Amino acid sequence: MDESLFIQVILPLKLEWEPYYLVETPVAVGDRVKVEFAGKDYVAVVSAVRVTPPEQLVDRILYIKAIVRDVPPVFPEEIAFWRAMATYYLCTIGEVYKAALLRDRVAEELPPSAQEAGREVLLSQEQERAAGEVRKAFDEGKTVLLHGVTGAGKTEIYLELARETLAAGKNVLLLVPEIALSRQLEDRVAAVFPSVQVYHSAKTWPRRAAVTKTVLEAPQYLVLGTRSALFLPHRNLGLIVVDEEHDNSFKQDSPAPRYHARESAIMLSVVQKAHVILGSATPSLESLYNAETGRFAKVDLKQRFHSGAEAEVLIVDTVAERRKNGMVGSLSLKLIEQLSRTLKAGGQAVLLRSRRSYAPAVQCAECGTILRCPHCNVSLSLHLHPERLICHYCGHTEPYTAVCDHCGGALQPLGAGTQKIEEELRAIYPEARIARLDSDASQSEARTIRQFAKGEIDILVGTQVVTKGFDFAGVSLVAVIQADNILGQQDFRADEHAIQLLEQFRGRSGRRGTPGLFVIQTREPHHPVFARLGEHVDNTGRLLEERRLFGYPPYTRLIHLTLKDANEKRLNYLARELARSLPLPSIGPYTPAVDKIADQFIRQIRIMLPRDKALQERKKGLLATVNAFEKAHKYSGHVIIDVDPV
Numbered sequence: 001m002d003e004s005l006f007i008q009v010i011l012p013l014k015l016e017w018e019p020y021y022l023v024e025t026p027v028a029v030g031d032r033v034k035v036e037f038a039g040k041d042y043v044a045v046v047s048a049v050r051v052t053p054p055e056q057l058v059d060r061i062l063y064i065k066a067i068v069r070d071v072p073p074v075f076p077e078e079i080a081f082w083r084a085m086a087t088y089y090l091c092t093i094g095e096v097y098k099a100a101l102l103r104d105r106v107a108e109e110l111p112p113s114a115q116e117a118g119r120e121v122l123l124s125q126e127q128e129r130a131a132g133e134v135r136k137a138f139d140e141g142k143t144v145l146l147h148g149v150t151g152a153g154k155t156e157i158y159l160e161l162a163r164e165t166l167a168a169g170k171n172v173l174l175l176v177p178e179i180a181l182s183r184q185l186e187d188r189v190a191a192v193f194p195s196v197q198v199y200h201s202a203k204t205w206p207r208r209a210a211v212t213k214t215v216l217e218a219p220q221y222l223v224l225g226t227r228s229a230l231f232l233p234h235r236n237l238g239l240i241v242v243d244e245e246h247d248n249s250f251k252q253d254s255p256a257p258r259y260h261a262r263e264s265a266i267m268l269s270v271v272q273k274a275h276v277i278l279g280s281a282t283p284s285l286e287s288l289y290n291a292e293t294g295r296f297a298k299v300d301l302k303q304r305f306h307s308g309a310e311a312e313v314l315i316v317d318t319v320a321e322r323r324k325n326g327m328v329g330s331l332s333l334k335l336i337e338q339l340s341r342t343l344k345a346g347g348q349a350v351l352l353r354s355r356r357s358y359a360p361a362v363q364c365a366e367c368g369t370i371l372r373c374p375h376c377n378v379s380l381s382l383h384l385h386p387e388r389l390i391c392h393y394c395g396h397t398e399p400y401t402a403v404c405d406h407c408g409g410a411l412q413p414l415g416a417g418t419q420k421i422e423e424e425l426r427a428i429y430p431e432a433r434i435a436r437l438d439s440d441a442s443q444s445e446a447r448t449i450r451q452f453a454k455g456e457i458d459i460l461v462g463t464q465v466v467t468k469g470f471d472f473a474g475v476s477l478v479a480v481i482q483a484d485n486i487l488g489q490q491d492f493r494a495d496e497h498a499i500q501l502l503e504q505f506r507g508r509s510g511r512r513g514t515p516g517l518f519v520i521q522t523r524e525p526h527h528p529v530f531a532r533l534g535e536h537v538d539n540t541g542r543l544l545e546e547r548r549l550f551g552y553p554p555y556t557r558l559i560h561l562t563l564k565d566a567n568e569k570r571l572n573y574l575a576r577e578l579a580r581s582l583p584l585p586s587i588g589p590y591t592p593a594v595d596k597i598a599d600q601f602i603r604q605i606r607i608m609l610p611r612d613k614a615l616q617e618r619k620k621g622l623l624a625t626v627n628a629f630e631k632a633h634k635y636s637g638h639v640i641i642d643v644d645p646v
Contacts, residue, residue, distance in 0.1 A: 006051050006061070009044035010079070011037055012098035014091075014256070016627065019044075020053040022063045030076060032068035041065065045074050045097060072216055075233055077271050084267040087616070090559075090623045090641045091256040099257060100231035121160040121192055124153065126303045131157050134277065137297035143266060143276040145245075145291050148301030149310075150281040150507025151471075155185070157301070158241045158277065159192050162222060166193075170238025170274070171215075172222040175229060175261055177247035181468050182224055183446050184453070185243075189224055199225035199232065227252065227261035230268060237272035240265045244469050245278035245287060246500050251646045258642045262287070281469075281507055282500040285544055289554035311478065311509040311516035313533055314338070317525040318482075329424040330416040330481055335519050336428060338477055343432055343458055347476035350508055351421060351461040354485045356438040357381035357390070358420045359413030362400075366409025377596040382413050383440060394598040421461050421481055429459070437462030467505040478509040479519035487529060492552050493646065498529045499539050506533070551608060553644070557615060559622065561605040562640040563589070568601040575603040578629050578639070583621050584609065619643070 007027060008018040021035055021044075031046045053061060082096040123131060130146070134157065137144045148154040162172045174189070176182045179200045189196045197211045214221050215232045223229055227250055242250070242265050250261035262278060269276045278287055278296070291298035316332045326333045330353075342349050361379035363370045371380045373391035380389040380398070387400040402411050413420070422436045435441075435457045437448050445465070451457050455474050460466060480486070486498045502520070510516025520530055532539050548555050561578065565571035575589035588605035595602050609618050623641070630636045 006053055007033075007046050007064075008048040008051055009033060009035060010047045010082075010097050011035070011042050011044050011094050012101050013037070013042070013094045015094045016092060018047050018093070020051065020057060020061045022061055024063065025067075027064075027067060028073070030073040030079065032071055032073060034065040034068055036062060036065060043068055043071075045079070047079060047093075072233070075235060077235070078233055080271045081230075081268050084271065085257050085259055085264060088263070088267065089257045089259050089643045090619055091258070095256040099228075099252075099255075119191065121156055121163060123156055123160055124303075126301065127153050127157055127160075130299050130301045131160055133297075133299045134161065137299065138275045140297065142297040143269070143278065143290075143295070145283055145287050145296045145298045146277050146279040146301065147283050147298060148279065148281060149304060150469075150504065151304040152281075152301040154243070154279045154281075154301060155188060158243070158279070159189065161239060161277070162241070163192065165238040165275075166220055166222065168238060169220070169236075171220055171234070171236050172239045172241075173229060173232075173234065173237060173265075173268075174222065174224045174241045174243065175250075175265060176224070176226060176243050176469075177249035177261075178465065178468055179226060180445050180449060180465055181244070181470070182226060184449060184470055186224060189222070193222050195222075197221055197223045199223055199229045201226070201228060227259075227264075230261060230264055234268070234272060237268070237274040239275050239277070240269050240272075241277045241279065243279045244504075246280045246282055246284040247468070248497070248646045251644075253642075254640075256640075258640075258645075260644055260646070263644065282503045284500075285496055285540070285547065286554040288540060289544065311506050311518040313506070314517060314519045315525045315530055316519060316521045317523075318521050319523050328428065330421055330521075331424060331428070332521055335479055335521060338479075338517060338519060339429070339459070342477040343429065345476070346474075348452070348455065348457070348472065348474040349459045349477040349479065350466050350472070350475055350505075351425075351459065351479050351481060352464070352466055352505055353416070353418045353421050353461065353481045354464055355381075355415070355417045355482075356419070356440050356463050357392075357417035358384045358423075359415055360417055361414040362389070362411045363414050364404035364407060364409045365412050367404060367407040369404055369406050370414070371411070375597075375599045376594065378594055381417065384419055393594065416482070418461055418463060425459055425461065432458045434459045434461070436460075437466055439463075464501065467501050467508070469504065470508060472508060475509050476514060476516045477519070478505055478516070479521065480505065481521055483520045483522040483530070484524055484527075487524070487527060492547070492550070495529055495539070496543055499533070499543075502529070502533055553608075554611075556608040556610055557643075558645060559607045559609065559619070560640075560642040560645045561586075561588075561607065561626070562642065563603045563605075563638055564600040564640070565638055566599055566601070571601050571603055574633060574635060574638075575605070577633070578626070579605050581625060581629055582607070583625055584618060 005022050007021055007023055027046050029046050032043050035044050082093050085096050086093040134144050146154055165172050179202050182200055186198050197214050199211045242262050245262050252259050266276055290296040316334050321327050321332045339349055359382040361370055362382050373380055373396050375396055376391055376393045378393055380391055383390050389398050389400050404411055418436055418438050425434050435448050437460055452460050453472055506518040563575045579586055579589050584607050586605050586607045589603040592602055592604050609615055626639055
């Protein structure tokens with residue numbers, strides 16, 4: 001048979017190989033074709049043409065069903081990017097294609113080109129110096145870590161470099177970790193680039209299709225989006241910005257590819273021959289290490305744009321305050337005093353509580369039973385309006401009767417979530433305008449942020465979303481309620497994440513030349529994280545040295561193997577078998593803190609690999625071992641490989 005008629009394709013499936021098909025008319029790499037595989041029809045991407053299949057397969061190879069003409073072909077650069085991600089994150093290219101699959105690439109109207117720029121970007125002397133250092137690093141082919149204190153004006157530098165990139169005839173991708181951040185940043189970007197294209201999961205399919213059409217067809221474009229914007233059909237990219245590069249929201253947990261947008265942006269830049277800026281006020285230790293070793297160029301921006309001082313830190317010992325009746329519910333009298341001063345002066349306040357709900361748990365006053373989810377090994381949280389118990393892991397919901405099923409005793413809420421904090425604030429400040437920002441809030445996140453930015457809300461209480469890189473001019477007080485929960489992670493990154501979150505949150509206060517105040521309510525006032533924050537000590541050196549001594553990332557590469565099974569006995573046996581079969585040193589299997597979610601028991605194995613030239617070969621060997629194990633034990637779908645977990 002004529003070998004020119006054989007092709008290979010990428011299917012949106014977890015396949016370790018790229019199937020062969022026959023064509024009657026020539027097709028090109030990147031074309032979409034409709035094929036049958038295992039009795040089902042799929043739209044596949046042609047990955048190779050004029051190939052020679054193994055002789056034993058020739059008689060079983062099917063013809064394609066059709067060439068798909070109503071969607072554009074995939075660019076070679078896209079396929080190269082998919083392959084890079086699959087190789088790094090130990091998944092299949094089919095899984096990456098599935099993540100990138102845009103089901104609707106049809107839009108009626110093409111939005112205007114990003115060439116239509118609005119009022120000019122004005123940089124301060126300090127910003128201009130930093131921008132000059134960034135340009136110099138770009139000339140040297142380096143990824144740039146822009147370390148700018150909160151409020152230093154990193155965004156203006158992004159926009160100026162974006163303007164220069166577009167003027168040079170290339171395109172721009174600006175990534176942010178959260179949809180809420182993209183909504184606020186959209187206004188600032190649109191002031192300079194009115195036709196900015198915004199892309200994230202909260203946008204409708206027609207709107208996302210319109211952005212895709214722009215990326216495919218417009219003379220030029222600037223896209224602002226969350227991590228999924230990496231998979232747009234980019235062409236001629238000149239600049240990729242990853243803002244708040246330290247943020248864990250950039251990591252995709254499930255399904256595969258379990259990628260981090262920071263590392264993936266660098267992979268995309270290699271394919272596209274684009275420059276990369278990673279920006280943060282609290283850079284990840286991985287990025288700081290890369291700067292120390294010369295992989296990145298580090299540019300510092302140390303002055304606040306409006307020359308305001310950093311917020312002072314007031315640490316409140318809630319154990320001591322409770323002993324002397326210095327607490328009103330969840331709020332200390334010291335915090336209440338500062339809130340009163342803020343409101344009297346016409347300022348705004350933001351309160352962080354890391355748990356949504358009214359109460360994180362409920363307990364029987366008689367028998368001591370804590371109500372737990374029937375499908376997960378976690379307590380149920382109490383929510384109001386309407387009253388119900390909810391599992392924050394699997395979504396299980398049941399009515400709240402306030403009566404114990406075991407003994408008939410009265411149930412009592414334990415702790416305070418954002419709903420209860422809001423209730424307590426309303427009781428203390430009945431005249432204040434108070435709003436809550438979490439996934440349970442009745443009004444939309446975008447509306448709440450917009451109202452707060454306009455000064456129409458006095459006190460905002462919310463979960464960790466309130467710590468992100470928002471620019472609220474009127475905020476002079478920020479406070480953390482039950483700050484100990486931020487530390488309560490069984491993970492070597494716990495201190496790093498806590499410091500990043502707290503430093504980011506402190507930066508929300510006093511951003512317009514007025515000094516702010518940061519109140520931390522804690523049962524552990526002498527914890528190193530809180531103490532060093534109050535002393536304005538840079539923790540980076542200490543944290544990096546700890547990582548080096550214990551052999552943790554960034555000095556090694558970390559991979560987690562997670563096994564899930566409804567049968568706990570089988571899970572324990574096979575987890576041990578897998579650990580024994582690994583060609584690399586490992587820790588485990590061990591039981592994580594939450595060891596059952598959605599009726600699936602969980603075990604984990606931790607593998608730490610040295611950062612050397614053999615790293616990729618070791619990763620390939622690990623993948624081959626896991627694949628062979630799944631086949632030998634008929635255990636496919638039970639083992640998850642997570643490269644660089646956060």
